[in-house]
Amino acid sequence: MRIYDDIQLDYCDVLLRPKRSRLASRNDVEIQREYDFKWCPRTLKATGIIASNMATTGTFAIAREMQKQHLMCALHKHYSAEELIDFLTKNKAEFSSNELLFISSGVSDADYEKITTVLKTGLVQNVCIDVANGYSPYLIDYVSKVRKAWPDLLIMAGNVVTGDMCEDLILSGADIVKIGIGPGSVCTTRKLTGVGRPQFSTVIECADAAHGVSGTVCADGGCTVPGDICKSFCAGADFVMLGGMLAGHEESGGELCTKHIQTNELDLIDDKTCALKIEEHQYKTFYGMSSAFAQEKHYGGMKKYRASEGKLVELPFRGPLEPTLLSILGGIRSCMTYIGAKRLKDMPKCATFYRVNRQLNTIFGNE
Numbered sequence: 001m002r003i004y005d006d007i008q009l010d011y012c013d014v015l016l017r018p019k020r021s022r023l024a025s026r027n028d029v030e031i032q033r034e035y036d037f038k039w040c041p042r043t044l045k046a047t048g049i050i051a052s053n054m055a056t057t058g059t060f061a062i063a064r065e066m067q068k069q070h071l072m073c074a075l076h077k078h079y080s081a082e083e084l085i086d087f088l089t090k091n092k093a094e095f096s097s098n099e100l101l102f103i104s105s106g107v108s109d110a111d112y113e114k115i116t117t118v119l120k121t122g123l124v125q126n127v128c129i130d131v132a133n134g135y136s137p138y139l140i141d142y143v144s145k146v147r148k149a150w151p152d153l154l155i156m157a158g159n160v161v162t163g164d165m166c167e168d169l170i171l172s173g174a175d176i177v178k179i180g181i182g183p184g185s186v187c188t189t190r191k192l193t194g195v196g197r198p199q200f201s202t203v204i205e206c207a208d209a210a211h212g213v214s215g216t217v218c219a220d221g222g223c224t225v226p227g228d229i230c231k232s233f234c235a236g237a238d239f240v241m242l243g244g245m246l247a248g249h250e251e252s253g254g255e256l257c258t259k260h261i262q263t264n265e266l267d268l269i270d271d272k273t274c275a276l277k278i279e280e281h282q283y284k285t286f287y288g289m290s291s292a293f294a295q296e297k298h299y300g301g302m303k304k305y306r307a308s309e310g311k312l313v314e315l316p317f318r319g320p321l322e323p324t325l326l327s328i329l330g331g332i333r334s335c336m337t338y339i340g341a342k343r344l345k346d347m348p349k350c351a352t353f354y355r356v357n358r359q360l361n362t363i364f365g366n367e
Protein backbone atom coordinates (compact mmCIF):
# COMPACT_ATOMS: atom_id res chain seq x y z
CA MET A 1 0.00 0.00 0.00
CA ARG A 2 1.27 3.43 -0.88
CA ILE A 3 0.14 7.00 -0.22
CA TYR A 4 0.99 9.91 -2.48
CA ASP A 5 1.78 12.83 -0.21
CA ASP A 6 1.53 15.58 -2.84
CA ILE A 7 -1.56 17.67 -2.25
CA GLN A 8 -4.17 17.05 -4.93
CA LEU A 9 -6.13 20.14 -5.89
CA ASP A 10 -9.54 20.96 -7.32
CA TYR A 11 -10.48 24.08 -9.25
CA CYS A 12 -11.85 25.62 -6.05
CA ASP A 13 -8.45 25.28 -4.34
CA VAL A 14 -6.71 27.77 -6.63
CA LEU A 15 -7.08 31.26 -8.10
CA LEU A 16 -5.19 32.89 -10.94
CA ARG A 17 -2.74 35.68 -10.20
CA PRO A 18 -3.37 38.78 -12.34
CA LYS A 19 -0.42 40.13 -14.27
CA ARG A 20 0.60 43.36 -15.91
CA SER A 21 -0.40 42.99 -19.54
CA ARG A 22 -0.26 44.78 -22.85
CA LEU A 23 -3.78 43.70 -23.71
CA ALA A 24 -5.93 46.80 -23.53
CA SER A 25 -9.30 45.20 -24.08
CA ARG A 26 -11.12 41.89 -24.22
CA ASN A 27 -11.35 42.29 -27.98
CA ASP A 28 -7.58 41.96 -28.20
CA VAL A 29 -7.68 38.27 -27.34
CA GLU A 30 -8.18 35.33 -29.69
CA ILE A 31 -10.37 32.66 -28.11
CA GLN A 32 -10.40 30.35 -31.09
CA ARG A 33 -7.45 28.07 -31.40
CA GLU A 34 -6.09 26.02 -34.25
CA TYR A 35 -5.62 22.44 -33.08
CA ASP A 36 -3.48 19.83 -34.69
CA PHE A 37 -3.32 16.22 -33.66
CA LYS A 38 -1.04 13.25 -33.34
CA TRP A 39 -2.94 10.93 -35.67
CA CYS A 40 -5.74 12.83 -37.32
CA PRO A 41 -4.21 14.79 -40.22
CA ARG A 42 -6.86 17.51 -40.16
CA THR A 43 -6.55 20.75 -38.22
CA LEU A 44 -9.47 22.18 -36.34
CA LYS A 45 -10.31 25.76 -35.48
CA ALA A 46 -12.52 26.18 -32.43
CA THR A 47 -12.79 27.29 -28.85
CA GLY A 48 -12.20 23.93 -27.19
CA ILE A 49 -15.33 23.72 -25.08
CA ILE A 50 -17.29 20.53 -25.70
CA ALA A 51 -20.84 19.74 -24.59
CA SER A 52 -20.71 16.41 -22.77
CA ASN A 53 -22.03 13.33 -24.51
CA MET A 54 -24.60 12.85 -21.76
CA ALA A 55 -28.17 12.19 -22.93
CA THR A 56 -29.21 15.57 -21.51
CA THR A 57 -26.38 17.69 -22.98
CA GLY A 58 -25.15 15.90 -26.10
CA THR A 59 -28.43 16.76 -27.85
CA PHE A 60 -28.97 18.00 -31.40
CA ALA A 61 -30.41 21.26 -30.05
CA ILE A 62 -27.36 21.89 -27.85
CA ALA A 63 -25.06 21.00 -30.75
CA ARG A 64 -26.60 23.76 -32.86
CA GLU A 65 -26.17 26.40 -30.14
CA MET A 66 -22.57 25.33 -29.47
CA GLN A 67 -21.61 25.54 -33.12
CA LYS A 68 -23.08 29.04 -33.45
CA GLN A 69 -20.37 30.12 -30.99
CA HIS A 70 -17.63 27.92 -32.59
CA LEU A 71 -17.90 25.55 -29.66
CA MET A 72 -18.16 21.78 -29.93
CA CYS A 73 -20.57 19.02 -28.98
CA ALA A 74 -20.21 15.29 -28.41
CA LEU A 75 -23.57 13.88 -29.47
CA HIS A 76 -24.81 11.24 -27.07
CA LYS A 77 -24.79 7.57 -27.98
CA HIS A 78 -28.49 6.96 -27.51
CA TYR A 79 -29.34 8.42 -30.90
CA SER A 80 -29.73 5.73 -33.54
CA ALA A 81 -27.50 5.67 -36.64
CA GLU A 82 -30.46 6.90 -38.71
CA GLU A 83 -31.16 9.81 -36.38
CA LEU A 84 -27.49 10.79 -36.43
CA ILE A 85 -27.22 10.59 -40.21
CA ASP A 86 -30.39 12.62 -40.65
CA PHE A 87 -29.17 15.32 -38.24
CA LEU A 88 -25.62 15.41 -39.63
CA THR A 89 -26.96 15.84 -43.17
CA LYS A 90 -29.06 18.84 -42.14
CA ASN A 91 -26.34 20.24 -39.89
CA LYS A 92 -23.79 20.15 -42.71
CA ALA A 93 -26.16 22.25 -44.87
CA GLU A 94 -26.53 24.76 -42.03
CA PHE A 95 -22.96 25.01 -40.71
CA SER A 96 -21.15 23.89 -43.89
CA SER A 97 -19.30 21.13 -42.01
CA ASN A 98 -19.71 18.80 -39.04
CA GLU A 99 -16.16 19.28 -37.85
CA LEU A 100 -17.24 20.60 -34.44
CA LEU A 101 -19.26 17.49 -33.67
CA PHE A 102 -18.30 14.10 -32.27
CA ILE A 103 -20.41 10.98 -32.37
CA SER A 104 -20.07 8.78 -29.30
CA SER A 105 -19.27 5.17 -28.75
CA GLY A 106 -18.85 2.68 -25.95
CA VAL A 107 -16.64 -0.34 -26.56
CA SER A 108 -19.21 -3.00 -27.53
CA ASP A 109 -19.66 -4.69 -30.91
CA ALA A 110 -22.99 -2.91 -31.28
CA ASP A 111 -21.24 0.44 -30.76
CA TYR A 112 -18.68 -0.45 -33.41
CA GLU A 113 -21.37 -1.43 -35.86
CA LYS A 114 -23.24 1.81 -35.27
CA ILE A 115 -20.26 4.14 -35.62
CA THR A 116 -19.21 2.25 -38.74
CA THR A 117 -22.61 2.90 -40.30
CA VAL A 118 -22.38 6.61 -39.49
CA LEU A 119 -18.70 7.04 -40.38
CA LYS A 120 -19.19 5.36 -43.73
CA THR A 121 -21.43 8.23 -44.82
CA GLY A 122 -18.40 10.55 -44.52
CA LEU A 123 -20.63 13.07 -42.75
CA VAL A 124 -18.60 13.10 -39.55
CA GLN A 125 -15.00 12.23 -38.75
CA ASN A 126 -14.78 12.77 -35.00
CA VAL A 127 -15.52 10.02 -32.47
CA CYS A 128 -15.67 10.13 -28.70
CA ILE A 129 -15.06 6.69 -27.20
CA ASP A 130 -15.72 6.54 -23.49
CA VAL A 131 -16.17 4.14 -20.66
CA ALA A 132 -16.51 4.96 -16.98
CA ASN A 133 -13.26 3.16 -16.20
CA GLY A 134 -10.70 3.96 -18.87
CA TYR A 135 -8.21 1.60 -17.23
CA SER A 136 -10.12 -1.36 -18.62
CA PRO A 137 -8.20 -3.26 -21.32
CA TYR A 138 -11.28 -3.08 -23.55
CA LEU A 139 -10.77 0.65 -24.07
CA ILE A 140 -7.20 0.43 -25.35
CA ASP A 141 -8.12 -2.50 -27.62
CA TYR A 142 -11.14 -0.69 -28.99
CA VAL A 143 -9.20 2.52 -29.62
CA SER A 144 -6.52 0.56 -31.53
CA LYS A 145 -9.19 -1.20 -33.56
CA VAL A 146 -10.95 2.05 -34.51
CA ARG A 147 -7.63 3.75 -35.33
CA LYS A 148 -6.63 0.86 -37.57
CA ALA A 149 -9.93 0.94 -39.42
CA TRP A 150 -10.06 4.75 -39.73
CA PRO A 151 -6.54 6.21 -39.84
CA ASP A 152 -7.75 9.80 -40.38
CA LEU A 153 -10.39 9.90 -37.67
CA LEU A 154 -10.20 12.38 -34.80
CA ILE A 155 -10.45 10.06 -31.79
CA MET A 156 -11.14 11.20 -28.25
CA ALA A 157 -10.98 8.42 -25.64
CA GLY A 158 -11.30 8.13 -21.86
CA ASN A 159 -11.79 8.51 -18.99
CA VAL A 160 -8.55 8.30 -17.05
CA VAL A 161 -6.76 10.52 -14.51
CA THR A 162 -3.09 9.61 -14.67
CA GLY A 163 -0.26 10.50 -17.02
CA ASP A 164 0.79 6.90 -17.75
CA MET A 165 -2.64 5.96 -19.03
CA CYS A 166 -2.86 9.13 -21.13
CA GLU A 167 0.36 8.12 -22.86
CA ASP A 168 -0.90 4.58 -23.41
CA LEU A 169 -4.14 5.77 -24.96
CA ILE A 170 -2.39 8.21 -27.26
CA LEU A 171 0.15 5.64 -28.36
CA SER A 172 -2.75 3.25 -29.03
CA GLY A 173 -4.38 5.70 -31.41
CA ALA A 174 -6.21 8.43 -29.46
CA ASP A 175 -5.71 12.07 -30.43
CA ILE A 176 -7.44 13.48 -27.36
CA VAL A 177 -7.59 11.76 -23.97
CA LYS A 178 -10.65 12.54 -21.91
CA ILE A 179 -9.65 12.95 -18.28
CA GLY A 180 -11.66 12.97 -15.07
CA ILE A 181 -12.98 10.26 -12.77
CA GLY A 182 -15.54 11.38 -10.29
CA PRO A 183 -15.55 15.21 -10.57
CA GLY A 184 -18.93 15.39 -12.35
CA SER A 185 -21.90 17.29 -10.97
CA VAL A 186 -24.17 14.22 -11.05
CA CYS A 187 -21.50 11.62 -10.46
CA THR A 188 -21.39 9.47 -7.34
CA THR A 189 -18.39 7.29 -8.24
CA ARG A 190 -16.22 8.68 -5.47
CA LYS A 191 -18.97 8.12 -2.93
CA LEU A 192 -19.65 4.59 -4.07
CA THR A 193 -16.15 3.36 -4.83
CA GLY A 194 -13.72 5.74 -3.14
CA VAL A 195 -11.95 6.12 -6.49
CA GLY A 196 -11.12 9.46 -8.12
CA ARG A 197 -8.73 12.35 -8.28
CA PRO A 198 -9.19 16.11 -7.81
CA GLN A 199 -9.60 17.53 -11.28
CA PHE A 200 -7.14 20.45 -11.28
CA SER A 201 -4.21 18.16 -10.39
CA THR A 202 -5.47 15.61 -12.90
CA VAL A 203 -5.33 18.22 -15.66
CA ILE A 204 -1.81 19.36 -14.78
CA GLU A 205 -0.36 15.85 -14.79
CA CYS A 206 -2.30 14.48 -17.75
CA ALA A 207 -1.77 17.52 -20.00
CA ASP A 208 1.94 17.33 -19.41
CA ALA A 209 2.06 13.60 -20.15
CA ALA A 210 -0.16 13.83 -23.23
CA HIS A 211 1.69 16.82 -24.70
CA GLY A 212 4.93 14.90 -24.24
CA VAL A 213 3.74 12.33 -26.78
CA SER A 214 2.09 14.91 -29.12
CA GLY A 215 -1.39 14.24 -27.77
CA THR A 216 -4.02 16.52 -26.25
CA VAL A 217 -6.42 16.27 -23.31
CA CYS A 218 -10.05 17.11 -22.70
CA ALA A 219 -10.76 17.93 -19.04
CA ASP A 220 -14.13 16.31 -18.42
CA GLY A 221 -16.30 17.29 -15.47
CA GLY A 222 -16.15 19.42 -12.38
CA CYS A 223 -16.55 22.89 -13.91
CA THR A 224 -19.22 24.78 -12.02
CA VAL A 225 -18.60 28.39 -13.15
CA PRO A 226 -16.83 30.01 -16.13
CA GLY A 227 -13.78 30.64 -13.91
CA ASP A 228 -13.30 26.87 -13.55
CA ILE A 229 -13.06 26.55 -17.34
CA CYS A 230 -10.43 29.32 -17.35
CA LYS A 231 -8.45 27.50 -14.64
CA SER A 232 -8.68 24.28 -16.62
CA PHE A 233 -7.29 25.86 -19.81
CA CYS A 234 -4.58 27.48 -17.70
CA ALA A 235 -3.69 24.12 -16.13
CA GLY A 236 -3.03 22.79 -19.64
CA ALA A 237 -6.37 21.40 -20.85
CA ASP A 238 -6.70 21.64 -24.63
CA PHE A 239 -10.43 20.99 -24.43
CA VAL A 240 -12.90 21.27 -21.58
CA MET A 241 -16.08 19.18 -21.45
CA LEU A 242 -19.19 20.49 -19.72
CA GLY A 243 -22.29 18.72 -18.47
CA GLY A 244 -23.98 20.48 -15.56
CA MET A 245 -23.18 24.00 -16.74
CA LEU A 246 -25.16 23.34 -19.94
CA ALA A 247 -27.99 21.37 -18.32
CA GLY A 248 -31.40 22.77 -17.39
CA HIS A 249 -31.73 24.93 -20.52
CA GLU A 250 -34.34 24.99 -23.27
CA GLU A 251 -32.03 23.01 -25.57
CA SER A 252 -31.04 20.44 -22.93
CA GLY A 253 -32.66 17.04 -22.68
CA GLY A 254 -34.62 16.07 -19.56
CA GLU A 255 -38.18 16.64 -18.44
CA LEU A 256 -39.49 20.13 -17.84
CA CYS A 257 -41.83 20.28 -14.86
CA THR A 258 -43.70 22.99 -13.03
CA LYS A 259 -43.98 23.09 -9.25
CA HIS A 260 -46.21 25.25 -7.11
CA ILE A 261 -44.36 26.38 -4.05
CA GLN A 262 -45.94 28.02 -1.02
CA THR A 263 -44.09 31.14 0.11
CA ASN A 264 -44.19 33.02 3.43
CA GLU A 265 -45.78 36.07 1.81
CA LEU A 266 -49.48 36.81 2.03
CA ASP A 267 -51.67 37.30 -1.03
CA LEU A 268 -54.84 39.36 -0.64
CA ILE A 269 -57.73 37.38 -2.12
CA ASP A 270 -60.51 39.89 -1.27
CA ASP A 271 -60.86 42.56 1.44
CA LYS A 272 -61.49 39.93 4.14
CA THR A 273 -59.34 36.98 3.10
CA CYS A 274 -55.73 36.43 2.46
CA ALA A 275 -53.72 33.30 1.80
CA LEU A 276 -50.10 32.30 1.57
CA LYS A 277 -48.79 33.23 -1.85
CA ILE A 278 -48.11 30.34 -4.20
CA GLU A 279 -45.32 30.73 -6.70
CA GLU A 280 -44.87 28.76 -9.88
CA HIS A 281 -41.34 27.50 -10.60
CA GLN A 282 -40.08 25.51 -13.55
CA TYR A 283 -37.46 22.77 -13.29
CA LYS A 284 -35.67 20.54 -15.72
CA THR A 285 -34.26 17.13 -14.88
CA PHE A 286 -30.59 16.27 -15.35
CA TYR A 287 -29.11 12.86 -14.68
CA GLY A 288 -25.81 11.01 -14.61
CA MET A 289 -25.31 8.45 -17.35
CA SER A 290 -24.59 5.73 -14.79
CA SER A 291 -27.50 6.68 -12.54
CA ALA A 292 -30.27 4.19 -11.85
CA PHE A 293 -32.55 6.55 -13.78
CA ALA A 294 -30.35 6.42 -16.90
CA GLN A 295 -30.05 2.64 -16.65
CA GLU A 296 -33.83 2.36 -16.59
CA LYS A 297 -34.38 4.87 -19.38
CA HIS A 298 -31.69 3.82 -21.82
CA TYR A 299 -30.94 0.19 -21.01
CA GLY A 300 -34.31 -1.04 -19.77
CA GLY A 301 -33.24 -1.56 -16.16
CA MET A 302 -30.35 -1.78 -13.80
CA LYS A 303 -28.29 -4.97 -13.97
CA LYS A 304 -28.03 -6.76 -10.60
CA TYR A 305 -24.23 -6.68 -10.49
CA ARG A 306 -24.10 -2.95 -11.16
CA ALA A 307 -24.60 -0.13 -8.71
CA SER A 308 -25.72 3.38 -9.56
CA GLU A 309 -22.76 5.75 -9.96
CA GLY A 310 -24.77 8.83 -10.75
CA LYS A 311 -27.78 10.79 -9.62
CA LEU A 312 -30.93 12.42 -10.92
CA VAL A 313 -31.47 16.08 -10.03
CA GLU A 314 -34.03 18.78 -10.80
CA LEU A 315 -32.46 22.10 -11.82
CA PRO A 316 -34.27 25.43 -11.86
CA PHE A 317 -35.09 26.00 -15.55
CA ARG A 318 -32.53 28.36 -17.06
CA GLY A 319 -34.12 29.39 -20.38
CA PRO A 320 -32.14 29.50 -23.63
CA LEU A 321 -28.51 28.37 -23.71
CA GLU A 322 -27.07 31.33 -25.63
CA PRO A 323 -26.68 33.76 -22.68
CA THR A 324 -24.92 31.03 -20.67
CA LEU A 325 -22.49 30.40 -23.53
CA LEU A 326 -21.86 34.11 -23.98
CA SER A 327 -21.09 34.51 -20.29
CA ILE A 328 -18.64 31.59 -20.47
CA LEU A 329 -16.88 33.11 -23.47
CA GLY A 330 -16.88 36.53 -21.80
CA GLY A 331 -15.27 34.99 -18.73
CA ILE A 332 -12.52 33.38 -20.79
CA ARG A 333 -11.79 36.62 -22.68
CA SER A 334 -11.61 38.56 -19.46
CA CYS A 335 -9.38 35.95 -17.82
CA MET A 336 -7.02 36.17 -20.78
CA THR A 337 -6.70 39.93 -20.37
CA TYR A 338 -6.08 39.55 -16.61
CA ILE A 339 -3.23 37.11 -17.15
CA GLY A 340 -1.89 38.63 -20.37
CA ALA A 341 -2.64 35.70 -22.68
CA LYS A 342 -3.32 36.88 -26.22
CA ARG A 343 -4.20 33.41 -27.53
CA LEU A 344 -6.11 30.58 -25.89
CA LYS A 345 -3.09 28.37 -26.38
CA ASP A 346 -0.95 30.83 -24.36
CA MET A 347 -3.02 30.50 -21.20
CA PRO A 348 -0.87 27.83 -19.44
CA LYS A 349 2.35 29.68 -20.01
CA CYS A 350 0.83 32.94 -18.76
CA ALA A 351 -0.75 31.36 -15.69
CA THR A 352 0.46 31.55 -12.12
CA PHE A 353 -1.85 30.14 -9.46
CA TYR A 354 -2.36 30.90 -5.80
CA ARG A 355 -3.36 28.02 -3.61
CA VAL A 356 -6.28 29.35 -1.60
CA ASN A 357 -8.39 28.36 1.37
CA ARG A 358 -11.42 30.28 0.25
CA GLN A 359 -12.35 31.23 -3.28
CA LEU A 360 -15.71 32.97 -3.18
CA ASN A 361 -17.54 35.27 -0.81
CA THR A 362 -20.93 33.57 -0.46
CA ILE A 363 -22.56 35.86 2.09
CA PHE A 364 -25.39 36.75 -0.32
CA GLY A 365 -25.66 33.27 -1.81
CA ASN A 366 -23.65 31.25 -4.26
CA GLU A 367 -24.68 33.08 -7.42
Ligand code: 5GP
Residues within 6 Å of the ligand: 052, 053, 054, 132, 159, 180, 182, 183, 184, 185, 186, 187, 188, 189, 220, 221, 222, 223, 241, 242, 243, 244, 245, 287, 288, 289, 290, 291, 309, 310, 311
Ligand atom coordinates in the same frame (compact mmCIF):
# COMPACT_ATOMS: atom_id res chain seq x y z
P1 5GP B 1 -20.10 18.07 -15.07
O1 5GP B 1 -19.69 19.04 -16.14
O2 5GP B 1 -21.58 17.92 -14.96
O3 5GP B 1 -19.46 18.35 -13.76
O4 5GP B 1 -19.51 16.65 -15.51
C1 5GP B 1 -19.88 16.04 -16.70
C2 5GP B 1 -19.21 14.69 -16.80
O5 5GP B 1 -19.59 13.82 -15.73
C3 5GP B 1 -19.58 13.89 -18.02
O6 5GP B 1 -18.99 14.36 -19.21
C4 5GP B 1 -19.17 12.49 -17.64
O7 5GP B 1 -17.79 12.26 -17.84
C5 5GP B 1 -19.42 12.47 -16.15
N1 5GP B 1 -20.65 11.72 -15.84
C6 5GP B 1 -21.86 11.85 -16.40
N2 5GP B 1 -22.74 11.00 -15.85
C7 5GP B 1 -22.08 10.32 -14.91
C8 5GP B 1 -22.44 9.28 -14.00
O8 5GP B 1 -23.59 8.85 -13.90
N3 5GP B 1 -21.44 8.81 -13.21
C9 5GP B 1 -20.17 9.28 -13.28
N4 5GP B 1 -19.24 8.72 -12.50
N5 5GP B 1 -19.80 10.27 -14.10
C10 5GP B 1 -20.74 10.78 -14.90
